[in-house]
Amino acid sequence: MDWDNFARLGAEIAEWGANYHRGIGERPVRAPLEPGAVRARFPQSPPETGEGLDGILAEIDEKIMPGLTHWQHPRFFAYFPGNATPPSMLADFVASIMAQQCMLWQTSPAGTEVETLMLDWLRQGLGLPEGFQGVIQDSASSATLAAVLTMRERALKWAGNAAGLTGQARLRIYASDEVHTSVDRAIWIAGIGGDNLVRIPTRGPLRAMDPVALRAAIRADREAGYLPAGLVACTGGTGTGACDDLRDVLAVARDEALYSHVDAAWAGAAMICPEFRTLWAGIEAADSLVLNPHKWMGVQFDFSAHYLRDPKDLVKTLAISPEYLRTHGKGGFVNYSEWSVPLGRRFRAMKLWFVLKAYGLEGLRAVIRDHVAWSQQLAEVLRADGRFEIVTEPVLSLFTVKLAGADDAAMLAYVNRINDDGRIYVTQGRTKGQIVVRFQVGSFAATEADVILAGEVMKSLAG
Numbered sequence: 001m002d003w004d005n006f007a008r009l010g011a012e013i014a015e016w017g018a019n020y021h022r023g024i025g026e027r028p029v030r031a032p033l034e035p036g037a038v039r040a041r042f043p044q045s046p047p048e049t050g051e052g053l054d055g056i057l058a059e060i061d062e063k064i065m066p067g068l069t070h071w072q073h074p075r076f077f078a079y080f081p082g083n084a085t086p087p088s089m090l091a092d093f094v095a096s097i098m099a100q101q102c103m104l105w106q107t108s109p110a111g112t113e114v115e116t117l118m119l120d121w122l123r124q125g126l127g128l129p130e131g132f133q134g135v136i137q138d139s140a141s142s143a144t145l146a147a148v149l150t151m152r153e154r155a156l157k158w159a160g161n162a163a164g165l166t167g168q169a170r171l172r173i174y175a176s177d178e179v180h181t182s183v184d185r186a187i188w189i190a191g192i193g194g195d196n197l198v199r200i201p202t203r204g205p206l207r208a209m210d211p212v213a214l215r216a217a218i219r220a221d222r223e224a225g226y227l228p229a230g231l232v233a234c235t236g237g238t239g240t241g242a243c244d245d246l247r248d249v250l251a252v253a254r255d256e257a258l259y260s261h262v263d264a265a266w267a268g269a270a271m272i273c274p275e276f277r278t279l280w281a282g283i284e285a286a287d288s289l290v291l292n293p294h295k296w297m298g299v300q301f302d303f304s305a306h307y308l309r310d311p312k313d314l315v316k317t318l319a320i321s322p323e324y325l326r327t328h329g330k331g332g333f334v335n336y337s338e339w340s341v342p343l344g345r346r347f348r349a350m351k352l353w354f355v356l357k358a359y360g361l362e363g364l365r366a367v368i369r370d371h372v373a374w375s376q377q378l379a380e381v382l383r384a385d386g387r388f389e390i391v392t393e394p395v396l397s398l399f400t401v402k403l404a405g406a407d408d409a410a411m412l413a414y415v416n417r418i419n420d421d422g423r424i425y426v427t428q429g430r431t432k433g434q435i436v437v438r439f440q441v442g443s444f445a446a447t448e449a450d451v452i453l454a455g456e457v458m459k460s461l462a463g
């Protein structure tokens with residue numbers, strides 16, 4: 001492809017993309033098709049000779065579009081959102097054109113320095129203390145893995161990477177049942193073993209880890225010969241938005257010399273609004289925390305912001321410097337590949353720059369505040385209807401609800417009726433042992449009317 005064709009097709013793609021988004025609300029949110037249907041539309045072997053890209057947009061419309069679940073749809077109320085605002089799409093395009101590989105400062109001084117600055121802008125927006133330093137990870141799962149590896153190495157006095165875990169004391173990590181499964185995975189991958197993830201009971205309306213039980217578990221483990229290594233707390237757990245009381249549990253971690261990590265993958269974005277920061281009061285004592293601007297801040301996937309109170313332990317765990325990666329003689333810079341599991345990294349900071357420049361913190365706050373208010377209004381509408389039971393009250397914009405008296409089979413059928421209808425998309429969850437509708441407002445395209453319509457759909461299909 002020559003650059004004239006690139007420019008022509010690039011402009012056509014921008015026009016096609018704008019049209020897709022202008023009409024996205026008319027489409028069913030979730031792809032109504034059977035597994036294998038998308039693949040069947042393609043030739044099953046690759047072209048021997050290049051065909052060029054003429055007609056590619058028509059082919060996308062025919063083959064790909066019917067197979068999309070529309071994450072940017074205004075009535076996407078499932079999972080957590082994966083917002084991609086127009087500025088972040090353009091930024092990703094720009095980053096793709098520059099095609100940087102930002103593993104070292106030397107391999108992309110601009111990529112590195114803009115990453116440092118953007119994460120500092122975001123730190124200020126979140127109200128985190130000066131001194132916290134950030135790095136962009138591809139996902140919250142990667143940030144949590146990096147934190148768990150740090151817990152392991154710190155507890156083993158840095159012997160694990162070199163000698164492996166054979167013959168070492170059995171490590172223990174502590175978390176509640178409300179944390180995301182990425183914590184379990186991190187513990188498997190780190191070789192610590194899922195049996196050594198100690199689940200601490202929760203209490204209170206926010207389903208927060210009991211700090212007394214946490215301390216007791218750590219002490220009992222020490223007496224039994226285990227080696228307590230770390231604590232993973234959550235602000236805005238996936239199922240119901242559970243929030244640990246960070247002041248309490250991080251104090252226990254500090255007293256017991258455990259490395260602490262806070263998963264705020266979804267709720268962290270809301271902390272740009274000062275009024276929501278009570279949900280993570282005490283965060284300044286965390287060793288490590290992660291939030292996903294790719295969820296609720298409009299920054300196109302992939303973009304997880306991982307903050308460290310002091311990156312020293314993380315870098316000591318992950319840095320590996322063969323001769324060809326050394327950048328002799330250049331002091332005063334960061335090589336971010338030493339802060340993450342993958343070596344290679346894209347110029348992801350471009351996306352946060354575009355989004356902050358386009359909306360400003362105040363523009364982003366307005367979106368999040370609306371979502372929280374509309375979600376809380378909907379919970380009240382459903383409560384007032386009389387046929388629904390709010391199982392967990394809204395935490396920010398997430399609540400769970402069920403049809404009063406319905407058993408699990410009836411609830412699963414209800415969720416399927418809602419999603420087959422196509423006007424809205426929700427996910428089911430299991431809360432307090434029962435199947436519930438898990439409802440969150442988070443799409444940047446959503447309006448109040450979309451949330452009101454969601455209530456009407458839920459009521460009309462309640463049976």
Ligand code: PLP
Pocket residue numbers: 080138139140141142180182236237238263264265266292304
């Ligand atoms: N933590 C929480 C609380 C989540 O809700 C999720 C995903 O929804 C994750 C972690 C994993 O996020 P990622 O896909 O960025 O790994």
